Amino acid sequence: MDExxxxxxxxxxxxHVLVDADDAAPYxxxxxxxxxGAARAVVRPTSTAQVAAVVAxxxxxxxxxxxxxxxxxxxxxxxxxxxGQSVVLSLSRLNRVRALDADNNTLCxxxxxxxxxxxxxxxxxxxxxxxxLASEGSCEIGGNLSTNAGGVQVLRYGNxxxxxxxxxxxxxxxxxxDGLRELRKDNTGYDLKHLFVGAEGTLGVIxxxxxxxxxxxxxRATAWVAVPDPAAAVAxxxxxxxxxGDRITAFELVARAALEIVLKHIDGARDPLSSPALWSVLVxxxxxxxxxxxxxxxxxxxxSASERGLVIDAAVAGSLAQSATLWALRENISEAQRIxxxxxxxxxxxxxxxIPHFLVAAGERLRAIWPDVRVVxxxxxxxxxxHYNLSKADAEDNDAFIARxxxxxxxxxxxxxxxxxSISAEHGLGQLKRDEIRRYKSDLELELMRRIxxxxxxxxxxxxxxxx
Ligand SMILES: Cc1cc2nc3c(=O)[nH]c(=O)nc-3n(C[C@H](O)[C@H](O)[C@H](O)COP(=O)(O)OP(=O)(O)OC[C@H]3O[C@@H](n4cnc5c(N)ncnc54)[C@H](O)[C@@H]3O)c2cc1C
Numbered sequence: 001m002d003e004x005x006x007x008x009x010x011x012x013x014x015x016h017v018l019v020d021a022d023d024a025a026p027y028x029x030x031x032x033x034x035x036x037g038a039a040r041a042v043v044r045p046t047s048t049a050q051v052a053a054v055v056a057x058x059x060x061x062x063x064x065x066x067x068x069x070x071x072x073x074x075x076x077x078x079x080x081x082x083x084g085q086s087v088v089l090s091l092s093r094l095n096r097v098r099a100l101d102a103d104n105n106t107l108c109x110x111x112x113x114x115x116x117x118x119x120x121x122x123x124x125x126x127x128x129x130x131x132x133l134a135s136e137g138s139c140e141i142g143g144n145l146s147t148n149a150g151g152v153q154v155l156r157y158g159n160x161x162x163x164x165x166x167x168x169x170x171x172x173x174x175x176x177x178d179g180l181r182e183l184r185k186d187n188t189g190y191d192l193k194h195l196f197v198g199a200e201g202t203l204g205v206i207x208x209x210x211x212x213x214x215x216x217x218x219x220r221a222t223a224w225v226a227v228p229d230p231a232a233a234v235a236x237x238x239x240x241x242x243x244x245g246d247r248i249t250a251f252e253l254v255a256r257a258a259l260e261i262v263l264k265h266i267d268g269a270r271d272p273l274s275s276p277a278l279w280s281v282l283v284x285x286x287x288x289x290x291x292x293x294x295x296x297x298x299x300x301x302x303x304s305a306s307e308r309g310l311v312i313d314a315a316v317a318g319s320l321a322q323s324a325t326l327w328a329l330r331e332n333i334s335e336a337q338r339i340x341x342x343x344x345x346x347x348x349x350x351x352x353x354x355i356p357h358f359l360v361a362a363g364e365r366l367r368a369i370w371p372d373v374r375v376v377x378x379x380x381x382x383x384x385x386x387h388y389n390l391s392k393a394d395a396e397d398n399d400a401f402i403a404r405x406x407x408x409x410x411x412x413x414x415x416x417x418x419x420x421x422s423i424s425a426e427h428g429l430g431q432l433k434r435d436e437i438r439r440y441k442s443d444l445e446l447e448l449m450r451r452i453x454x455x456x457x458x459x460x461x462x463x464x465x466x467x468x
Pocket of ligand 1: 145
């Protein structure tokens with residue numbers, strides 16, 4: 001064992017410096033199995049002091065650090081590069097709930113807390129933490145912050161950036177910035193915490209966060225709704241927002257192709273409607289009043305929308321179990337796609353009003369090049385965010401198609417850019433879109449980002465090869 005590894009062992013103990021290939025393997029590959037990396041070691045500290053000492057040791061030895069949370073990221077951000085020169089810093093053992101202040105509606109947790117555990121801690125105090133992703137049983141708060149995660153309730157509560165009040169961060173030289181404030185008002189200069197949110201581990205290591213809590217919803221109503229087309233879905237969203245206000249918690253668009261993959265691969269999945277619809281939305285209302293009569297409100301709005309031709313059919317959940325069954329259809333799309341095989345994935349956003357135009361124009365432009373392209377589109381249409389994934393039905397054709405990923409990206413991302421959108425709505429850039437983003441951000445914006453990186457991490461040791 002070399003001196004550097006001995007130093008790490010002295011800090012975290014021999015059991016938590018993984019160098020054996022089998023032990024390290026799960027930390028060196030991303031969730032989709034697309035990126036395979038190598039590392040000098042995987043280090044698993046259990047306290048902020050240990051994280052700080054490990055990062056300081058890496059800084060002294062000029063060794064790069066790749067922070068890793070639940071390793072569910074979809075852009076290869078948590079996977080080390082293949083050169084094997086860096087250390088993977090797993091935050092998963094840093095997983096305590098530090099404080100809960102119910103009157104202040106705040107919860108302070110360490111970075112390695114799983115999202116589901118954070119939701120549970122809030123629930124235990126009669127409060128609600130709204131970030132909700134299909135990966136919530138595995139992803140961790142540090143990863144959620146570092147990717148500025150979105151999910152299915154952004155429409156009502158915002159994304160991770162909107163849910164954080166303070167951060168504790170180990171800087172690239174090993175110093176600890178204690179910014180764990182619990183304030184909703186604090187205008188004392190630059191709001192540094194926002195630099196680290198969405199930074200994908202390139203500016204420092206988040207070790208703890210103070211999060212906002214909300215009153216717990218006591219009533220929910222969920223429906224699976226067939227709509228004629230995405231334009232009807234956008235019109236339905238607008239009319240439901242006008243009628244139901246912030247009670248609309250989720251509004252998810254699902255194309256038939258996405259539902260069909262779920263029906264094919266996920267045990268027990270059934271189409272909630274009797275005739276197949278090309279487009280559906282999963283809509284959910286929630287309220288803190290237990291007797292809010294949401295089911296009636298939902299049915300009334302859907303009936304009125306149906307008279308205006310915006311709704312073809314709908315299944316309203318009559319119980320929590322039925323609601324969970326509807327949600328499972330939406331939440332299993334990523335898993336079903338993984339089973340189905342490789343596809344070219346896009347995580348894009350445009351203003352909500354331009355979603356219908358995007359879907360029509362992207363389909364036309366792609367079919368002009370690949371007439372039999374299969375488009376699996378779904379996502380958080382209420383936030384203007386679509387997962388727009390492309391493949392060919394035939395596996396042999398698909399390999400040739402995947403080899404033309406750059407061409408497909410150009411078609412989709414150029415259109416997104418024309419519509420004033422973003423090529424990464426919620427998953428980040430990581431390794432996947434690091435080169436691509438240079439085409440779409442202005443030189444000035446890229447220069448400002450590089451200057452921030454140089455100011456915080458002059459030696460370039462934090463998660464190299466990602467984001468910038
Ligand atoms: C089935 C499935 C569904 C998903 N659905 C959604 C969704 O609806 N919305 C959404 O936004 N995402 C979704 N994701 C993507 C993913 O779950 C999120 O990006 C999540 O926030 C990543 O958290 P993680 O702990 O797994 O982070 P990792 O994958 O471990 O890391 C992600 C990035 O953050 C950095 N990082 C991790 N921890 C820290 C830390 N403590 N300090 C500094 N940097 C750190 C890593 O270096 C990396 O760049 C989904 C993923 C899957 C597999």
